[in-house]
Amino acid sequence: MKLTVVGGGSTYTPELVDGFARLRDTLPVAELVLVDPDAERLRLVGGLARRIFAKQGHPGRIVTTADLDAGVEGADAVLLQLRVGGQAARQQDETWPLECGCVGQETTGAGGLAKALRTVPVVLDIAERVRRASPDAWIVDFTNPVGIVTRALLEAGHKAVGLCNVAIGLQRKFAAILGVAPGDVHLDHVGLNHLTWETGVRLGGPEGVDVLPKLIAEHGGALADDLRLPRTLLERLGVVPSYYLRYYYAHDEVVCDLRTRPSRAAEVAEMERRLLEMYGDPALDEKPALLAKRGGAYYSEAAVDLAAALLGGGEGTGEDVGEGKGSGGGSPYQVVNAYNAGTLPFLPDDAVIEVQAAVGPGGAAPLPVPAVDPLYAGLMAQVTAYEELALRAALHGGRERVFRALLAHPLIGQYAYADTLTDRLLAHNREHLAWA
Template sequence: MKLTVVGGGSTYTPELIDGFARLRDTLPVEELVLVDPAAERLELVGGLARRIFAKQGHPGRIVTTADLDAGVDGADAVLLQLRVGGQAAREQDETWPLECGCVGQETTGAGGLAKALRTVPVVLDIAERVRRANPRAWIIDFTNPVGIVTRALLQAGHRAVGLCNVAIGFQRKFAGLLGVAPADVHLAHVGLNHLTWETAVRLGGPEGENVLPKLLAEHGDTVADDLHLPRPLLDRLGVVPSYYLRYYYAHDEVVRELRTKPSRAAEVAAMERELLTMYGDPALDEKPALLARRGGAYYSEAAVDLAAALLGGGGSPYQVVNAFNKGTLPFLPDDAVIEVQAAVGPAGPVPLPVPEPDPLFSGLIANVTAYEDLALEAALRGGRDRVFRALLAHPLIGQYTYADALTDQLIAHNREHLAWA
C-alpha cells in the first residue's frame, strides 16, 4: 500500500507519522511519500518521520520529494494538508477583517473566504494529477476550509472525502468524561464543516442509548469551559455546539478578544520555528509534547481510520466525514457537502439518516451553505463581484458596507494568489 501526503513538510506531519506507526495493523503502509516544495522543512520532517518509524519497528519506507507527479504516482490514497501562502497568509486572514469589526479567522468569515480562493484552484490541479496517476486513488482532504474544498473536489468528479478532527476530539473528550472506550461513543454529529452540533451521544452504535442529557447534567461545566461558552447556553440549546459556533454565538465578544492579543497565526509561527529546531535533533525519535499545542489533535487516528475503511483493510464502520448531502438534510441541495456520521467502505461514504435539526440550527446551516455556494463560484470563476456576493451572504458579515470594504482588502492581500486579480 502506498500513501502520499501532499504538504508533507508541515509541522503537523509527525502527528500523522506517529499514527501510521502505532496503527500499522489497521493501515499497513508499505511506502509513505511526503511531498512538499519546501526542501529544508521537508528534510527535517522526513528525518524525524523515519526515526519514528524505526523506533516503533514499522517496516514501511518513507520517501521525501518535491516532485508532486512522482509522489502521487501509483498512490492508493493521497492526503492533502497544504496551506497556500503559509502562515504569512494566515496572519493576514486573521487580522484585516478585524478592521471592519468582523471576526478574523482562517476558516470562516472573510479570512475563510480568502483561504478558499487561494486554495481551491491549487487543490483541483493536484487532484487532476492524482487522477492521471491513478484514477482509483482516494483523496482525503484535511485542507481548510474543508467543506468548500471537498465540494470542489466532488463536483469535479474526484474520489474525495473531507476530514476534520472536531468530531474525534469530541468523541475522545466525551469518552473520558463518561469513563468508556472511545470506540463505544457514537456521535449524532450534524451540520457543515466547522458548523456542527452534537445532537446525541450514543453508547455502542447509532441505535444505542443517548447519554447526552446525562453528559450535560453531570459535566456541562467542563464542556462549556472547553468551548468558552456559558453553561446556561448549553442547557438551553440541549446540544453541544462545535467550538467554531462561538464565532456566531459570541461574535462581538470574540472580536474584542482578537483585537487585544496576538493572532493565532503568530503563535503557530513561533511554535513552528521551535518544532523545526526540535525536528533537526537526530536524537529525537518521537513526536514532541509541544506538537499537541500546534492543533490537529487526533488527526492521525482519524486519517488512519478513514484511509483503512476506504482502502478495504479495516477501520471503523461509522465515521464523521464531509460528503455530498444526497437528501440527508432535506432542506439542502443534494450536492451540498455536509459533515455527518457515515458508513464508510471502499465505495466511499454513505451518510447515515439524521433527524431534521431544530430550526435554530438548520437555519444557520442553510445560510452558510448558500455562502459556500457563492464562495466556491468565486474560487472557480474569480471576479470582484463574486467575492462581494459571497461576503454579503456570510452571516458573520452581511452588511454591504462591510462586504465592499472586505472585498477590497481580500483582493489587495491575496493578489499574488488570485490569477484573475
C-alpha cells in the first residue's frame, strides 16, 4: 500500500508517522511518500520519520520529494495537510479582523474565509493531478477549512473525505473520564466542521446507553474549563459544544481576550521553530512531547482508521458502505466530513456535514441523525449558507462574492464590517489570489 502526504514537511507529520508505525496491522503501509516544496523542512521531517519507523520496526519505505506528480503516482490514498502562505498568512488572518472588532481566527470568520480563498484553488489543482496519476486513489483532506475544502473536492467529482481531530479528541477525553476503552465510546456528533455539538455519549455503540447527562452533572466543571465556557451553559444546553463554539457564544469576550495576548499564529511559529530544531537531532527517534501542544492530537489514529476503512484494510473493514462494518480500529463508524445527502433535512443535500458515518471502500455514508434542536440547526443553516458563498468566491473570485460571504457569516453580519473586512482581506492576500 502506498500513501502520500502532501504537506509532508509539516511539523504535524511525525504525529502521523507515529500512528502509521504503531498501527501497522490496521493499515499496512509499504511506502509512505512525503511531498513538500520546502527542501529543508522535508529533510528534517523525513529524517525523523525514518527514525520513527526504524525504532518501531516498521518495514515500510519512506520517500521524500518536492515532485508532486511523482509523489502521488500509484498512490492508494493521498492525505492533504497544507497551509498556503504558511504561518505568516495565518498571522495576518488572526490580526486584521480584530482591527474591525471581529474574531481573528484561521478557520472561521473573516480569517477563515481568507484561508479558504487561498486554499481551495491550490487543493483542486493538486486533486486534479492526483486524479491523472492515480484515478482510484482516495483523497483525505485535513486541510482547513475542512468543510469548504471537502465540498470543493466533492463538487469537482473527486473521491474525497474530510477529516478533523475534534471528535476523536472528545472521544478520548470522555473515555478517560469514564475509565473505558475509546472504542467503547460512541459520540452523537452533529454539525459542520468546527461547528459541532455532542448531543449524546453512548457506551457500546449507536444504540448504547447515553451517559452525557451523567458526564455533565459530574464533570461539567472540567469540561467547561477546557472549552472556556461557563459550566452553567453546558448544564442549560445539555450538550457539549466543540471549543470553536466559543467564538459564537462568547464573541465579544473572545475579541477582548485576543487583543490582549500574542496570536496563536505567533505561538505556533515559535513552536514550529523549536520542533524543527528537535527533528534535526539524529538521536531523536520518537515524536517529542512538545508536538502535543502544536495541535492535531489523535490525528494519526483518526487518519489510520479512515484510510484503512476506505482502502478495505484492517480487520473488520466492510467491503461496502452501509453494511454496518468499518475500520479495524474497533468501531464500525467514524466521524467524517461528507455530503449531507438528506441526513439533516434542514440543509441542502450538497452541504458538507460532520457526523458519524459508515465508511468503506465505497466512501462515507452518514448515519441517521435524530431531530436537531433549532438552537443548533439555525446556526448550522446560516454557516452552511456562508460556506456555499465562500466556495463560490474561492472558485470564481470577485470582490462582491467576498463581500456577500462575509455579510452572511454570523460572526460578521453587518454591511459596514463586511465592506471593511473585504478590503483588508484583499489587501493582505493579493499575492495568493490570481483574480485580485
